[in-house]
Every structure is written in C-alpha cells, then in structure tokens.
Amino acid sequence: MSYIDWFVLLGTVVFITVYGIWKTRGTQNIEGYLKGNNSEKWWTICLSIMATQASAITFLSTPGQAYEDGMRFLQFYFGLPIAMVIICVTFIPIYYKLKVYTAYEFLESRFDLKTRSLAAFLFLVQRGLAAGITIYAPAIILSTILGWNINLTNICVGALVIAYTVSGGTKAVSATQKQQMAVMMGGMIIAGIVVVHMLPAQVSFGDAVQVAGEMGKLNLVNFDFSWTDRYNVWSGVTAGLFLFMSYFGTDQSQVARYLSGKSISEIRTGLLFNGLLKIPMQFIILFIGVMVFVFYQFVQPPLYFNxxxxxxxxxxxxxxxxxxxxxxxxxxxxxxxxxxxxxxxxxxxxxxxxxxxxxxxxxxxxxxxxxxxxxxxxxxxxxxxxxxxxDTDYVFISFVMQYMPVGLIGLLMAVIICAAMSSTSSELNALASTSLIDIYRRSVKKEASEKHYLNMSRLLTFAWGVLAIFFATLASRMENLIQAVNILGSIFYGTILGIFVVAFYFKYVKSNAVFWAAVLAELIVIATYVQTDIGFLWLNPIGCLLVIFFGFMFQVLFGRKLEPVEIGIEKPLKSGK
Amino acid sequence: MQQNEENDNPPLFKSWKGMYWLVLGALIFQIILYYAITRYFE
Missing domain, CATH: 1.20.120 (Four Helix Bundle (Hemerythrin (Met), subunit A))
Known part of the structure; x- marks a missing residue:
C-alpha cells in the first residue's frame, strides 16, 4: 500500500476512534453507559443495527460470492423484513413496557431465574466466541494479502474497539457506527462506480449488465424448493425468518442497539427502515461482485485468488x-x-x-x-x-489491491476495518451488559452503588475485549473455526428463539415446562446436526418449533394448572433495579 | 432521559399497520422485480 493509502486508512480509523471517545466522554451512570440514556433517534438505531450486522466478512466475502455463484445469496435476506414486522408487533412493546437492559431480563419476568440464566449463558458462550471470529476473519485475509502480522492486526483492531467501547459504552458504539456505516457504504459505492469505469471503452454499463445476465450471474430468485439448497425463496422466507427473528429479537448485540431508542416509535421506525434498506444494501454489494466478474471477462483473472x-x-x-x-x-x-x-x-x-x-x-x-x-x-x-x-473471500480484496487507484485502496481497507470494528463493539457492549445485568447484578452482587456497577461494566467490556483478541489469536490455529461458530450460532439460535416465542405467544406454558423443553430441543437439534446432512439454516426453525411443541406437551402432561399468565406482570423484576 | 411513552406515532402513516404493510409490500415488490430480472436472462 502507498503512503496515501496508509494515510487514508489510519486517518479514517483513528478519527472514528477518537471521535467516539470524545463524543461520549463523561458518561456517569449505568443507564447512560448501557442504554445511552434512551436518547437515540430512529436513523441512529437503523444505522447501528445495520452496522452491527455488517461484519468485515460481509464486504470481503459477499462480492466474491457473487463472482462465483451469482446473486442468489440475496434470497437469504428475504425473511428479514418479515422478522422486523413481527419483532415490532410482539417483542418491542414488551421490552419497552418492562424497560429491560437485556432481552434475557424479560425471561425471568415471564418464567424464572433458571430460564433467564440459561438463555444468557447460551448467548455469552456463542457471542463470546463469535467476537473473536469477527476480529480474526478479516485479519487472516488482510494479513495474507498484505503480509501484515496476523496477531498484530488482531491486537490493533481489538485495542481500537476496546478504547472507545470501554470509554463511552453503548453511546460510543452508536456514535461511531454512524461514521463507520458512512465509510462502508460510501467506499463500496465509489468502488462500484470505479469498477464500471474500468470496463473497456466499447462496453457500456448496459452491456455489462447484459453480459452478466447472459452468463448466469443475475440469478436473483429461485422458487424451486430443496432442503439442501441454502439459497432459495422458501429457505429465505422460512428458515431465514426464524434466524433473523432470533438474531434481531433475542441476541443482545442487536437488542441493545434499539433499547437505547428515545421512544417506542423511534425503535419501531429504526427497525422497519432496516427491513426496507437491508435487501437493497445487499443487492448493491452483490452487484459490485458481479461487475468485478464482468471486468474479469476482459482482463485475465488469477487462476486462484489466494x-x-x-x-x-x-x-x-x-x-x-x-x-x-x-x-x-x-x-x-x-x-x-x-x-x-x-x-x-x-x-x-x-x-x-x-x-x-x-x-x-x-x-x-x-x-x-x-x-x-x-x-x-x-x-x-x-x-x-x-x-x-x-478463494471467494479473496476475490474482491485481490481485485482492489491490483486495480483500484491510490487512495481508494486505503478507503476500502478502512471499509473492512470499520466493519470489523462496528460489529465487535456491539458484541463487546452486549457481552458486558449481559454479564453485568443477568449474572453479576442478579446473582453475584445485588446491592451496590451506581459507580460500582459503572466501573464493573467498563471492566467487563475490557475483559471481553481481551478475551475476544485471545480467541482471535487462537482461531489462527483452527482452520474451520469460522464455519464452526456459524454452525454453533444456528444450533443455539433456534432454541433461544423458541423460549422467547413460548414466552410471547403461549401464555399457558410455565417455567419448568419451557426450561426442560429447551434442554430437550437443544439435544435433538445437536443430534440432527450430527446425524443428518440438513442445511444448518434449517436448525433454527427446528429448534424453535421443538421448544414450542415440548413446552406445550410438558405443560399439559406435568403442569399443575393451565392458567394463562399476563406477560410482564406475573412476577416483579428481580434484577436489583 | 426516560423513554417517551406518549410518542408512538409512526412516520408517513396514521397507524403502524400502514408502516408494516409498506415494509411487506416493498419485500413483495422486490421479490417480483428480482424474479422478473432472473426470468429475463434465463
């Protein structure tokens, strides 16, 4: 990389970090640190949700996927807008009414402490590992292409995120995600325009689209159903729906983003705009990959991109x-x-x-x-x-390094680092809030001063950050860990969603029934994954439906009395608030 | 600052149902549009 690229990259990343620390300095209480004093507007919530979901792999891998396989990956997101509507109708009014810090707090209000602790524990294990991978995944690619030291890359990215997340908490996460989102989408759109301009003079944009279509890259929608095909309309709107309901409705790294909203209206609007914008955003990123494919019809690509x-x-x-x-x-x-x-x-x-x-x-x-x-x-x-x-993860980055003009290379490196930072900061913030609210304040130290909990939140954020860097370093010795963590997510997401769906919709089912239903469902999901070839996306609906089924069965067979409970007022919150 | 419970008005529409239908309608429109593009090049 040239000095100009380094200047653009470091300037962007350091500016955002310093801005995050400066903008959110002086956070004095736990409400401000974990919920941003409920001051966020809908567009901040929307950008924050999108930035949390968009990891570095989104920008590295998605264009490569389009290059190799066309745009059919878009169908994976068809369940997302439906999930946004369901979450707005069902989840948000209850979270809002209970004024919870974490999604799992609600489970104690509805069921009991053991169900809350089970869900919080599953989240901490899964998200703690995933935070390491969020840092590691771009680091391995950048270190391979640019010759950077992978451990140093992990530590640098992790340290920058820790600096502003520890300092400003959820407010710093949201404030920096606005800048990061601007860099990410701005950088990608500029890259897309440059790719089109790099096509031979006699090839217009229309010609490029026609060539892509004729060569099978505009395969956006497929209505043919298959259990083993991960990307078709049916898997998108069914399995994808369950996955996104679980991710946006029960994963604290997303729930924390919208719990900081100023009002229920701002929260709903932020989520619904995410439902409107997510598919077009993915379309743009995939389309850039298709344009890179067309470019390589006129310029010889490497035989293998890594x-x-x-x-x-x-x-x-x-x-x-x-x-x-x-x-x-x-x-x-x-x-x-x-x-x-x-x-x-x-x-x-x-x-x-x-x-x-x-x-x-x-x-x-x-x-x-x-x-x-x-x-x-x-x-x-x-x-x-x-x-x-x-080598699909290397298609876009190797194209950028070889053909993009000076300055833009630095900007696109900043896109990747910003994406890694935005996802990681949300994860660290969510891991800290769940550790503090659902474990520490609930079961370890119930009565303490505001200052103590604030300092503890900062310490937990720092500790999870260090742990994430450690996992990232460890990941370099395990070839298939990225896939393992993705599968781990699908194995647990269905069960966690099932607990929440029972909590919201099946008011007759009580705590013991749902707890043992979740344990049994989880075992069956693991057995299904081990014993069958079913696509792991389907584990989400399977886990969810099994919890509902067993929960209802156990309640009917072993429950004392089928009396509906009123959500949120069955028991007082025991979180020490 | 506490969450404002009074303010639950959706933008653009009089009720949240309108917003929900907008999001679902946009999804259906996109699926149809993308399907048309797919079929055009098949």
Missing part, C-alpha cells in the same frame, strides 16, 4: 501440474474473452441469434474454466490437506 496458497505450491511436487493448469487457464480465458466480445457486438447490434450462439459457447467455456479451478483446488488439498481450498 496467491499465498498458490505460491506455496511452487515448492511442492504438484508445481508442474499447477503450471500446466495455468496454461490451460490462459487458453480458457482467451477463448472466453473472444466470445464475450462477440456477445457484446451482438448485443449492440441487436442480433439475438448471435447472442444465443455466443451464450452457448460461453457456457461450455465457463464449465471448462470451473473444472480447471476445481483441479487447482484439488491440487491445493493434495499438497496440504489442512488448507481451506476456497
């Missing part, structure tokens, strides 16, 4: 085979490039017959290209069985 892995092959006995594949790849690209030019000419001339002929030729050339890439992946696996032969 150059560090292919460089390693040069010193193995597979080196000769790799060189042969490189020659094949070059020939394949030349053939493809010629046919793409034929297609562009045909499109401009409006000659449908030639377009169809070129499309058919391109399909077979593309298949040949895919088979060459598969051979490379097999070769990498053969040379090193522990390697993850998947």
């Amino acid at each position: 150059k560090v892995e292919t460089d390693k092959l040069a010193n193995t006995e597979q080196a000769a085979q790799f060189r042969e594949l490189e020659v094949k790849h070059q020939q394949n690209f030349q053939a493809k490039s010629e046919q793409v030019q034929v297609m562009v000419n045909a499109l401009q001339a409006g000659n449908d017959t030639n377009v169809e002929t070129a499309r058919q030729s391109l399909n077979s050339i593309q298949e040949e290209g895919k088979s060459i890439r598969k051979e490379v992946k097999d070769l990498l696996k053969k040379a090193n069985p522990n390697t993850e032969a998947r």
